[in-house]
Amino acid sequence: MGFILNQQALNQALRELGKTYTMYAPKLYESGANFSDLDLTRYGIVTAIEDVVFNAKSANSPKEALQPPSQALFHFNESEVTEAYNASRAPEKKPLVFLRACDIHSLKRFDDIMMGNGSPDFFYQRVRKNARFVLMPCKTAFSSCFCVDMQANQTDDYDFSIEPSGGEYRVNVKAQDMADVFRAAGAKEAAVDVPFVTETETRVNFSGKLNDAQSPALAALPMWQEYDARCISCGRCTFSCPSCSCWTMQDIFYTDNGKAGERRRVWASCMVDGYSDVAGGGAYRKKNGERMRFKVLHKVYDHKKRYGHPMCSGCGRCDDVCPEYISYSATLNKLDAALQAADGGGK
Helix, strand or coil, X not given: CEEEECHHHHHHHHHHHCCCEEEEEEEEECCCCCXXXXXXXEEEEECCHHHECCCCCCCCCHHHHCCCCEEEEEEECCCCEEECCCCCCCCCCEEEEEECHHHHHHHHHXXXXXXXXXXXXXXXXXXXXXXXXXXXXXXXXXXXXXXXXXXXXXXXXXXXXXXXXXCEEEEEECCHHHHHHHHHCCCEECCCCCCCCCCCCCCCCCCCHHHHCCHHHHHCCHHHHHHHHHCCCCCHHHHHCCCCCCEEEEEXXXXXXXXXXXXXXXXXXXXXXXXXXXXXXXXXXXXXXXHHHHHHXXXXXXXXXXXXXXXXXXXXXXXXXXXXXXXXXXXHHHHHHHHHHHCCCCC
């Protein structure tokens, strides 16, 4: 079902939803960019529709709404350990997250790891099961997007969608309880179609060679050596990626004797030096090119072998944030070209 609302009516509906949900959406932060006074669009808490940025891509990913960069798991002192989550306390507001189609697909990939990889992650699952989602339709793609080639440009997995149109807002609703909120706000019922991107400026080519390739052959390709010099292992690509889920542990001590403090889960990255270190001073991936190889193949080869779809959804954030201008989409095209060359040009 669909509705057409003006700004006042939509904000009335959002205020009603705000009683139950904390709303997260792309938001403009003036002079908020790192190391500069440039404006920055990133995810944050919003309370009104005018806070939501529809015409720019967020620099960070919406996964922050479901798994924050730093999260306390338990507190400890000399005599006891206390879970940071107390099931008996009053429940917090549930997350209502504004997402583009590619990000909804990325969330499925995130779920693969956090809830479909052995035992479900307790801390993620308790937030995820209560989360609701708002689709932000894209009529046209941003310059670095390649969602169509990753088959992540369309989705039906949302509670309602919002599209600005000529001073009004077109809303397509799939959840009945959400429809009741819009009716109560005086929304006018109408047929509302949801637009989806069908073409992108950036393209990724998959000839089919990747599906047939074997891991040793992929790892031995000389193309990875290029990134020993180009990549600086800053990890910005993976931290901005909506489907990357790696994390590590940190203990924070409140006292000098180390007997009181908390254990926190913090984001980590396979691209950062030290992530693959093991006891005895060993490391599985010492060179930057080896880390690049692992990231790329994990996203389009390993994850697909295990779950039936690639980990990457083509949002292009990694291309946007890389300080060395390394393009992930270009790397995928190089990989396909290298596989074709290794196979004699496909003959």
